[in-house]
Amino acid sequence: MELGSFIIKRLALMVLVIFGVLIIVFIVTRIIPADPVGAILGGNAPPATVDAMRHQLGLDKPIFAQLLDYLGGLLRGDLGTSLVSSRPVLTDILEFLPATIELAVSSIIFAVVLGIILGLLSAVFRNHFIDHFSRVFSILGISLPGFWLGLILILIFYYKLGWLPSGGQYDMFLFPTRTTGLILLDAMIHGEWNVFWNGIKHLILPTFILGYSSTASIARIMRASMLDVLHQNYIRTARAKGLPRKMVILRHALKNALIPVITIIGLEFGSLLSGAVLTETIFAWPGLGRYIVNSLLTLDYPAVSGGTIFIALIYSVVNLAVDILYAAVDPRMRS
Amino acid sequence: MQYRRGDLLDVSNLRVVFDTYAGQVKALNGVELWMNHGERLGVVGETGCGKSVTALSVMRLIEEPGRITEGSILFEDKDLATLSENILNTVRGKDIAMIFQEPVAALNPVMKVGAQIVENIECQRKSAVLAQGARKAGPVTDSGLSQKHRTKETGSVEIMRDMLGRVGLDWQRTENLYPHELSGGMAQRVMIAMALSSRPKLLIADEPTSALDVTIQAQILNLLNNLVRETQTAVLLITHAMGVAAQFCDFIAVMYAGNVVEYGSVQSIFKNPLHPYTKGLLRAVPKIGRTDELQSIPGIVPDLISPPSGCRFHPRCPHRRPECDKNQPRFEPVREELEADRHHVACFLYQKDL
Numbered sequence: 001m002e003l004g005s006f007i008i009k010r011l012a013l014m015v016l017v018i019f020g021v022l023i024i025v026f027i028v029t030r031i032i033p034a035d036p037v038g039a040i041l042g043g044n045a046p047p048a049t050v051d052a053m054r055h056q057l058g059l060d061k062p063i064f065a066q067l068l069d070y071l072g073g074l075l076r077g078d079l080g081t082s083l084v085s086s087r088p089v090l091t092d093i094l095e096f097l098p099a100t101i102e103l104a105v106s107s108i109i110f111a112v113v114l115g116i117i118l119g120l121l122s123a124v125f126r127n128h129f130i131d132h133f134s135r136v137f138s139i140l141g142i143s144l145p146g147f148w149l150g151l152i153l154i155l156i157f158y159y160k161l162g163w164l165p166s167g168g169q170y171d172m173f174l175f176p177t178r179t180t181g182l183i184l185l186d187a188m189i190h191g192e193w194n195v196f197w198n199g200i201k202h203l204i205l206p207t208f209i210l211g212y213s214s215t216a217s218i219a220r221i222m223r224a225s226m227l228d229v230l231h232q233n234y235i236r237t238a239r240a241k242g243l244p245r246k247m248v249i250l251r252h253a254l255k256n257a258l259i260p261v262i263t264i265i266g267l268e269f270g271s272l273l274s275g276a277v278l279t280e281t282i283f284a285w286p287g288l289g290r291y292i293v294n295s296l297l298t299l300d301y302p303a304v305s306g307g308t309i310f311i312a313l314i315y316s317v318v319n320l321a322v323d324i325l326y327a328a329v330d331p332r333m334r335s
Numbered sequence: 336m337q338y339r340r341g342d343l344l345d346v347s348n349l350r351v352v353f354d355t356y357a358g359q360v361k362a363l364n365g366v367e368l369w370m371n372h373g374e375r376l377g378v379v380g381e382t383g384c385g386k387s388v389t390a391l392s393v394m395r396l397i398e399e400p401g402r403i404t405e406g407s408i409l410f411e412d413k414d415l416a417t418l419s420e421n422i423l424n425t426v427r428g429k430d431i432a433m434i435f436q437e438p439v440a441a442l443n444p445v446m447k448v449g450a451q452i453v454e455n456i457e458c459q460r461k462s463a464v465l466a467q468g469a470r471k472a473g474p475v476t477d478s479g480l481s482q483k484h485r486t487k488e489t490g491s492v493e494i495m496r497d498m499l500g501r502v503g504l505d506w507q508r509t510e511n512l513y514p515h516e517l518s519g520g521m522a523q524r525v526m527i528a529m530a531l532s533s534r535p536k537l538l539i540a541d542e543p544t545s546a547l548d549v550t551i552q553a554q555i556l557n558l559l560n561n562l563v564r565e566t567q568t569a570v571l572l573i574t575h576a577m578g579v580a581a582q583f584c585d586f587i588a589v590m591y592a593g594n595v596v597e598y599g600s601v602q603s604i605f606k607n608p609l610h611p612y613t614k615g616l617l618r619a620v621p622k623i624g625r626t627d628e629l630q631s632i633p634g635i636v637p638d639l640i641s642p643p644s645g646c647r648f649h650p651r652c653p654h655r656r657p658e659c660d661k662n663q664p665r666f667e668p669v670r671e672e673l674e675a676d677r678h679h680v681a682c683f684l685y686q687k688d689l
Contacts, residue, residue, distance in 0.1 A: 231398075233440040237526075239396055241455045242427035242462060245420070251454075255445050331445060331513040 003327065003334070010323060014316040021312040022305070026070060029301035030063055039299040040083055057083075070305070079309070080302030084295070089306035093288065097310065098181030099169055100280070100287035104272055104314075106203055107211035111272075112265055115215045116258070119222020123230065123257075124249060134219055141216025146275060150209040150282040157205060164205055167284035170198050210279045214268040221264045226257040259330050266322035270315050339409065341369030343537060343569050344393070349406035349416075351385075351392055358640040362388045364593035364647065365406070367666045367679070370586065372536065375563070375570045377580030377601075379616070380590035383636055386573045387436075389590070390541045393571070394433055395423055410537075425462040428455055432530035436542040438522035442514035449510030452495040452529045459533035460491070498528035502558060520551035524558065531562055538563060541573045556583060577620050581605060586677065589613045592637050592647040595666065599678035609669060609680045611652045646683070658683055 037053050038045075045053075054060050058069055073080060079089035122134040158166040169183055170176065176195045179186050184203075187196035229235065230253055238252040277289035284290075288307055295303035327333045339345055351363040363385050370376045378386045391397050393408055395415055408415040410431065415423065435441040443451060496506040502524040514522060523543060530538055540559065544552035560583060563570050574580050580587050580601075587604045589597040589612065597610040608614045615632035634651035637643050643650050649659035664686060669678040 233435060233437055234443040236391075236396055236398075237433075237435065237441045238443070240394055240427055240433045241458050241529075242424040242429060243454075243458055244424060252443050252446075256443070259445075329445065332515050 003324070006327070007320070007324065010320050014320060017316055018309060018312050022071075022074075022309055023067070025305050025308045026067055027063070029304050030066065034299050036083055036299040036301055079306035082295075082300055082303045084298050084300045084303070089302050092291065092303060093306055093310055095181070096286060096288045096291040099183075099285060100273075100276055100289060101314075102169075102182050102184060103203070103206055103210060103280070103285060103287060104269070104276060106207045107272055108214065108265070108269055110207050111211040111214035111218055111268065114211075115218025116222050116261065118215070118219040119261075120226055120249075120254070120257075122219065122223040123226030126227065131223075134223070138216040138219045141212045142220075144212075146209050146213065147278050147282055149212070150205070150279065153205055153209065154282075165202050167202075167282070169202055169286055170195060171202075174198060206279050206283045206285055209282070210272060210275050213275070214272055217268055218261060218264055222257065222261050225260045226253060229253045229257045232256070255329060259326070262322055262326050262329060266319040269318045269322075273311050273315060339369075341371050341374075343370050343372045343374070343411065344571070345369040345407075345409040346389070346393065347407055347409075349389070349392060349408065350404045351388055351397060351401055352404055353401040355400060355640075360639045361642055362401070362593055362639060363392065364642070365663070365666075366590070366593070367595050368588045368598060370537075370569055370571065373567045373569050374586060375572065375584040376586045376588060377572045377574060377584035378588045378590060378595075379574055379577055379580050381636055382575065383639075384590045385593045386575075386590055387541050390433070390539050390571065390573050393539060394427055394431055396433075428535075429459040429462055429533050430535055431537045431539060432533060432535040433539040433541065434523065434526045434530050434543050437546050438519055438526045438543075439514055439517065441526060442517075442522060444514050447511050447513060448517070448525045449492075449495055449499075449506070452498060452525070452532055453491045455529050456491045456494050456532050494532055495528075498532045499525070501531075501562060502528045504528070519547050520555060523547065523551075523555050527555075527559060527562065531566065531568065534566060535568060537569045537571060539571045539573070542575070543572075544579070545575070559583075577616065589616065592642060593639060594647060594663075594681060596648065596682070597678075597680045598666075599669075599672075600676040603669075603672060603676040603678040607672070607678070609678075609685055610648075610682050611654050611684075612648050646681075654684055656683055 037050055037057070037059065041049060041053060051060075058066055061069070070080065077090065079093070081087070082089050082092055085092060118134040118137065122131045125131055154166050157164040165171070174195050176183055176186055176192060177190045179189055183199045184196060187193070187199060230249075234256075235248060235253055238248045243251070273289075276285075276287060277293055279285065280287045280289040281293055288310065292304060292307040292311075295301075295307065340347075346366055346368050349363050349366040350361075353360040353362055366385070366389055368376065368378070368389075378389060380386050388397065388401070392403060393410075393415065395403070395408075395418075397403065403416055406416060410426065413422075413426065415426065418426070442448060446454075496510065499506040499509055504521065504524055509517075509521070509525070514525075517525065527543075543559065544555050547555060556579065559570070562568075570584075572580065572583055584601060586598070586600055588595045589604065589610065591612045597604065597608070597613045604613065605617070608617055612632070615630070618630040619632065621629055632651055637647060637650070643660065645658070645660040645662050646652070646664050649655050652659065664681045664683045666679055666681040667686065669680055669685065672678045
């Protein structure tokens with residue numbers, strides 16, 4: 001039952017974190033010296049109209065009162081109304097969220113699977129070819145900026161070779177049936193395999209660009225952790241039992257080596273979400289990151305606040321999941 | 336086939352080096368020791384003299400950057416020094432089992448202790464099936480093997496529970512614990528249960544009690560003593576405590592800087608120590624009722640990257656002779672004593688042809 005109380009504690013902490021994020025974002029978007037009313041009405045609107053708009057948006061109230069209004073709305077599930085689309089921010093976000101989830105999930109799967117395999121092989125075949133390859137691959141992943149590499153890959157795979165599309169979530173002449181909003185999942189549900197493969201093709205480059213630096217970090221941590229574990233006494237015990245090397249590595253070393261990697265996966269998911277802002281812009285991916293960027297450029301501050309809160313929420317939930325996973329893998333965390 | 340000195344284990348001229356950045360550490364410099372089935376041999380010496388390296392070498396568990404450069408490790412009819420890793424794995428755990436100094440660290444932290452013991456039992460059954468199959472009807476098919484493995488070979492769990500009982504643990508409370516939930520003494524009991532679960536012919540115990548409380552040390556040694564007596568298991572006990580070796584063992588090998596300098600029955604070593612190092616070691620052991628001052632051996636343990644030439648003990652030896660720094664003394668039997676004592680020494684003071 002200690003797991004239950006652990007989760008409740010973490011949920012309470014999560015509410016606090018999100019509240020903190022909310023306050024910061026709210027204040028920052030309100031104190032920047034740019035006037036959303038001017039952005040909506042243009043520079044030449046008569047003062048009476050400006051005042052009326054200001055009143056309508058509640059911007060004539062003190063900032064503290066605005067915050068209370070916002071919090072009140074939040075409790076009713078109201079994130080405010082977008083200044084640009086005039087639709088509820090929540091509706092907008094729910095429309096853009098699935099694309100980001102799809103990209104983030106595929107990137108993290110890519111990063112975790114490839115990172116762990118590379119790190120494992122790197123440690124087991126230390127100083128062999130695969131180790132050198134994996135280390136160079138990791139250094140590049142950490143040091144190459146994603147937006148630059150993204151453009152280069154578009155140049156190669158779209159412009160020169162024509163193998164992959166340059167951007168978007170699927171070709172525009174396709175009209176996928178939507179149930180969950182997740183294109184690939186919907187395509188599988190409805191058996192629209194042409195949409196599915198088209199979606200996969202569109203997913204490859206953004207997944208690689210978004211997941212590359214996380215792959216690199218995970219591979220590095222995995223390698224270091226595995227090398228450490230392979231020198232532990234219990235590995236010697238496992239060898240003394242006469243277990244074949246493969247079993248020693250897979251049954252005894254791997255699970256222990258994964259413990260520090262799990263922590264990194266949670267942190268990497270955060271950098272992945274912030275990376276999504278750039279990646280989505282480069283690949284014209286209709287996700288939350290691009291939505292937030294566009295909202296920032298148009299001074300649509302309710303949209304910025306709402307989007308940021310959602311990202312904080314996703315990040316917190318993922319990290320909670322990671323911590324639960326941590327306790328599941330490492331018995332020392334449970335007591 | 337060379338002349339066999341012990342029908343269970345005969346280590347001769349074993350040399351092990353570690354290649355480090357600072358230089359090559361010559362850790363073992365021609366180790367000689369042997370034992371028969373059911374005997375107990377204690378390997379004693381200071382920290383860093385190569386006791387643990389010897390123990391690990393016998394199981395070929397020396398890791399990079401260490402390697403065996405010379406010598407043989409005859410175990411029954413095999414030379415473990417040259418055996419392939421696959422065949423070695425049918426000996427490890429099954430014929431030779433090992434327990435270590437830090438029992439908690441020697442257990443996998445994310446596996447329940449019961450499962451770790453069961454793993455050992457099943458691993459040994461598997462290699463037994465393999466060995467039998469190879470002898471009888473050619474190769475065992477993979478499917479047949481995994482089939483056997485899948486049915487969990489009824490009995491592994493029962494053996495595990497029985498073993499936990501034998502080492503004085505209540506299986507119902509212990510089998511589902513993780514290593515961090517055990518005390519050092521309990522963990523060593525689990526290690527002993529695991530090691531003896533496959534009924535090995537030789538148990539290598541590498542300072543099994545050094546990391547434990549003094550009261551627990553005696554309990555563990557007693558337990559070990561009773562269990563190996565029951566099963567007639569031979570024990571190679573690595574220890575730095577002369578007293579422990581004297582009580583527990585039949586024979587003693589005294590090591591200094593990578594060499595066995597003196598070997599023989601407990602009586603011969605304690606009653607008639609010959610090598611100046613052994614003598615020094617015994618003078619440094621406190622005893623109740625002893626009134627004279629404890630004497631230490633002057634000097635320090637040599638650096639094994641550039642060890643002293645000739646006899647490695649010569650810089651500290653009170654009986655140094657001119658030839659001591661030129662040649663390594665041969666490891667030879669002491670002729671005046673009973674053959675059963677197997678008293679051997681590597682020292683120019685006792686070489687007859689000089």
